[in-house]
Amino acid sequence: MSTNLLEMNHIKKQFDGLQVLKDVSIHVEEGEVLSIIGPSGSGKSTLLRCATLLTRIDGGEISYMGKKAIWTENDRVCMPPKNEIKEIQSCFGLVFQNFNLFPHFTVMKNITDAPIHVQKRNKAEVYKEARELLAKMGLSDKEDAYPYQLSGGQCQRVAIARALALNPKILFFDEPTSALDPELTGEVLRVIRSLADLHITMVIVTHEMNFARDISDRVIFMDQGVIAVEGTPTEVFSSSNARMKEFLGKFHQGEE
Amino acid sequence: MSFQVMLQQLTTGFGSTLVIFFLTLLFSLPLGMVVYFGRVSRFKPLSWIVKAYISIMRGTPLMLQLLLWYFGPFYLWGMNIGGYKFTAIILGCSLNYAAYFAEIYRSGIESIPSGQYEAAQLLGYNKSQTFFKIVLPQVVKIVLPSVTNEVITLVKDTSLVYSVSYIEMFALAKQIAAAQTTVLPFVIAGVFYYIFNFVVAWVMEWFEKKMNYYH
Numbered sequence: 001m002s003t004n005l006l007e008m009n010h011i012k013k014q015f016d017g018l019q020v021l022k023d024v025s026i027h028v029e030e031g032e033v034l035s036i037i038g039p040s041g042s043g044k045s046t047l048l049r050c051a052t053l054l055t056r057i058d059g060g061e062i063s064y065m066g067k068k069a070i071w072t073e074n075d076r077v078c079m080p081p082k083n084e085i086k087e088i089q090s091c092f093g094l095v096f097q098n099f100n101l102f103p104h105f106t107v108m109k110n111i112t113d114a115p116i117h118v119q120k121r122n123k124a125e126v127y128k129e130a131r132e133l134l135a136k137m138g139l140s141d142k143e144d145a146y147p148y149q150l151s152g153g154q155c156q157r158v159a160i161a162r163a164l165a166l167n168p169k170i171l172f173f174d175e176p177t178s179a180l181d182p183e184l185t186g187e188v189l190r191v192i193r194s195l196a197d198l199h200i201t202m203v204i205v206t207h208e209m210n211f212a213r214d215i216s217d218r219v220i221f222m223d224q225g226v227i228a229v230e231g232t233p234t235e236v237f238s239s240s241n242a243r244m245k246e247f248l249g250k251f252h253q254g255e256e
Numbered sequence: 257m258s259f260q261v262m263l264q265q266l267t268t269g270f271g272s273t274l275v276i277f278f279l280t281l282l283f284s285l286p287l288g289m290v291v292y293f294g295r296v297s298r299f300k301p302l303s304w305i306v307k308a309y310i311s312i313m314r315g316t317p318l319m320l321q322l323l324l325w326y327f328g329p330f331y332l333w334g335m336n337i338g339g340y341k342f343t344a345i346i347l348g349c350s351l352n353y354a355a356y357f358a359e360i361y362r363s364g365i366e367s368i369p370s371g372q373y374e375a376a377q378l379l380g381y382n383k384s385q386t387f388f389k390i391v392l393p394q395v396v397k398i399v400l401p402s403v404t405n406e407v408i409t410l411v412k413d414t415s416l417v418y419s420v421s422y423i424e425m426f427a428l429a430k431q432i433a434a435a436q437t438t439v440l441p442f443v444i445a446g447v448f449y450y451i452f453n454f455v456v457a458w459v460m461e462w463f464e465k466k467m468n469y470y471h
Contacts, residue, residue, distance in 0.1 A: 104470050114381065118380040
């Protein structure tokens with residue numbers, strides 16, 4: 001039996017009285033690709049932000065590889081000591097919707113700075129790996145470019161390389177193509193697909209339905225703060241759930 | 257008094273002006289950062305005190321502050337202020353400018369998108385690495401034009417120390433003008449200030465260009 005890399009149990013989160021996540025539980029196994037789809041405001045991104053500890057949960061429990069990252073006891077939020085959090089944090093990476101590259105760093109420095117100065121790894125080795133990553137991303141000629149000199153798609157590929165350079169066990173994507181036009185979307189999706197082929201564990205929040213269907217081992221459809229449908233892509237996309245059908249119907253209309 | 261003597265005396269005075277200028281910058285630029293951290297401290301009493309400090313520094317004339325810093329210790333505690341004038345001037349100017357710089361830094365730091373902090377957190381940078389490697393270099397670029405403005409104002413504000421009878425270029429120009437009944441010293445002093453500010457602006461522009469390697 002494969003172990004659960006990530007486990008989120010009974011996650012609750014509210015903003016100003018609005019319950020964004022109502023008791024959501026998900027688990028991610030090693031090597032698995034999980035896509036989370038659903039209408040805007042359904043809580044997908046919040047779930048991802050909770051998983052990556054950017055947003056603090058109100059209730060529930062999150063653990064990575066059996067180690068608790070955050071939990072609640074009698075409505076009080078608890079976290080392990082700092083050094084344990086650091087260790088837990090190092091096992092996941094996140095690719096943002098709007099890249100969040102560091103504008104004052106070159107592409108190379110964006111990728112290598114954290115491995116060198118946070119993980120304290122050997123500089124030559126990190127550079128070698130970064131060049132390999134850039135080659136994989138089709139950006140070998142952009143080493144010395146600054147983010148402002150790149151297209152959105154190129155920026156997102158650098159951001160993916162930056163996340164991968166830290167060798168995370170699990171990589172989260174928060175609507176990685178939502179800020180891109182269709183042409184640039186394609187190149188980013190191709191890169192993510194190639195990562196799936198390498199069996200890198202990924203959790204992807206996306207609005208790209210065809211992509212989610214093709215790439216995922218499992219799909220979650222979220223609606224109004226709960227998981228409405230969950231299963232294999234075939235199961236989810238042929239689900240008889242009314243909200244899912246409505247959502248997909250709108251999507252197919254937009255596709256024409 | 258010949259033009260040459262006048263020029264010579266004013267040049268000496270300009271030396272004192274420069275000393276006040278550079279010392280004030282030396283202290284107020286870093287002090288502004290300290291004030292900023294106090295201003296945004298989560299410890300509310302500290303943040304309130306610093307807010308009041310900034311408010312007073314910006315809300316009252318620098319000349320009045322200089323008079324208070326210099327004569328205050330004498331009137332309050334009967335302190336012998338004989339050799340204390342220069343210290344009072346640097347103290348007064350530095351504390352005043354630190355308040356302005358703190359607000360400039362704040363505007364710069366607050367304009368850094370939260371995504372930069374989030375990316376840094378996800379990449380494992382600790383708080384000080386995030387500030388010094390990610391935030392500060394970007395802030396420097398953003399605040400440079402505002403800092404230039406403030407520095408140029410400081411050049412001119414050094415003339416305010418004449419209020420505590422400290423002899424620098426402006427005080428000398430006033431003295432010579434009164435004694436020789438001529439406006440020439442004022443013209444010369446004006447040219448000095450202008451040239452110096454021209455240089456300041458040029459240096460800062462060079463800095464801005466250097467920071468233009470990214471957008």
